[in-house]
Amino acid sequence: MNLDDINAIKNLDRGNAAVSIDMLPKQINQAWVEGYSTNFPDSYKKAKNIVIAGMGGSAYGARILKSLYEHELKIPINLVNGYHLPAYVDKESLVFLSSYSGTTEETISCASEAFARNTLVSGVTSGGKLAEILQKYPSFIFNPKFNPSSQPRIGVGYMVVGLLALLSKLEFINLTTPQVMSTITFISEKGVLLNLSSKTSDNEAKKLAQNMHDGIPVFTIADFLEGAAHAIRNPINETGKQFGLYFTVPELNHHLMEGLAFPQIAKKYLKFIFVESNLYEMQNQKRMKLTRDVVEKNGIETQIIELKSRDKFTQSMELIQFGGWFTFYLAILNNIDPSPVPWVDYFKEKLLK
Incomplete structure (x- = not known):
């Protein structure tokens, strides 16, 4: 598509x-x-x-x-x-x-x-x-x-x-x-760069979806953005109809890095997205860079999303907005209507019996 x-x-x-x-x-x-x-x-x-x-x-x-x-x-x-x-x-x-x-x-x-x-x-x-x-x-x-x-x-x-x-x-x-109100102004302007009318060459959400639609997106975030990452992971599943994950720094540094070696075939599909913010704690900013280094040394592809807004609330909304468009474009690339959730509906129907 x-x-x-x-x-x-x-x-x-x-x-x-x-x-x-x-x-x-x-x-x-x-x-x-x-x-x-x-x-x-x-x-x-x-x-x-x-x-x-x-x-x-x-x-x-x-x-x-x-x-x-x-x-x-x-x-x-x-x-x-x-x-x-x-x-x-x-x-x-x-x-x-x-x-x-x-x-x-x-x-x-x-x-x-x-x-x-x-x-x-x-x-x-x-x-x-x-x-x-x-x-x-x-x-x-x-x-x-x-x-x-x-x-x-x-x-x-x-x-x-x-x-x-x-x-x-x-x-x-x-x-x-x-x-x-400041947040609304920011994401209103940002939305113009992400919506349907924005050409793929200028649209970061479209470009990321093209890169991720044949793989397993793994969002990597830190501290105050964990809630926003959850609000992206779910739509990867529900909207994009695709498997996806998120992990948080510093927690992942205590286990995940040793789990990247096997199975080897996973490296073909795993694609890590590092969400960078200048509002992370300084030690977490350092951890994010080192974590990306470890992931790449394990032969796994990485991408970066850099948030631009000035405060933590706005960055959370900025990431949610980006995730909304990104997961929408995943669905389009998967040639499926983004809205229906047939398996969730099936499950709920059976649960009532």
């Missing part, structure tokens, strides 16, 4: 994934304005711990929150990817219920436990049973008008910034309206 053949791409993209990806700045703006307008009782600001229940794309906000703000949060925060809340959750806990569709069974199960323990409750959703539940609580219940694909993973602006807006309003994190 020619990535500059816009008409052919649009014919394949029957679910309007490209339109949704291009609307990320508008998703962020809507999520921030509406989410930050939420009014909370004073009791919510006195929570002793925060637990966020969410699955898949609906958990991106929690992962990015932990990566960006864990070191400044004054109370513990935990992400639940399952049916049950931790035993310590009680009436002094603040439980955020996160489900784009509002029908995620694991999140609904956690909601029942939160009510049974009389916790503080908030959440982010666009509808379903969860929207009915959250009507009684201060929450961000949104109309996903800037996500015509209706795919949660492509409505990432809603799920990430919606949660951050609520936590900012509660004064648990320091994220301001000027910061968010």
Whole structure:
């Protein structure tokens, strides 16, 4: 597939994934304005711990929150990817219920436990049973008008910034309206260089997809970008319909480097993408360079993505935006509609029987 053949791409993209990806700045703006307008009782600001229940794309906000703000949060925060809340959750806990569709069974199960323990409750959703539940609580219940694909993973602006807006309003994190507006301006300008109209010769996302579509992309990142890397790995699977991984520095330096020797055939398919940032801790910047050296010495191909924005929040959004387009182009090169998730749908259907 020619990535500059816009008409052919649009014919394949029957679910309007490209339109949704291009609307990320508008998703962020809507999520921030509406989410930050939420009014909370004073009791919510006195929570002793925060637990966020969410699955898949609906958990991106929690992962990015932990990566960006864990070191400044004054109370513990935990992400639940399952049916049950931790035993310590009680009436002094603040439980955020996160489900784009509002029908995620694991999140609904956690909601029942939160009510049974009389916790503080908030959440982010666009509808379903969860929207009915959250009507009684201060929450961000949104109309996903800037996500015509209706795919949660492509409505990432809603799920990430919606949660951050609520936590900012509660004064648990320091994220301001000027910061968010600056981020929107940056990614709006950046999007012009990545979208369908941008020629492959000038489009880094298209070029990376061309390089990666016949291999196994392995994203390598550090510290504050771990949450954003998760929000790329999942769409490699769901959108690109391709196997992909991510590893974090410094953790990978304690095991992965010794696992690159065998099987030899893996070296034909593994392709490491190093995400570089001048905002990493200095020691991690050094580790990234040394890690790339080790990977190349093992005969494995590497690529670099260099983030350009000025602050950590914007770099996280910059990487998510890049990942959205990169995984979209993977799907196009794999000659498949990026939106449907037939195996996930099959699994859910069988699970109900």
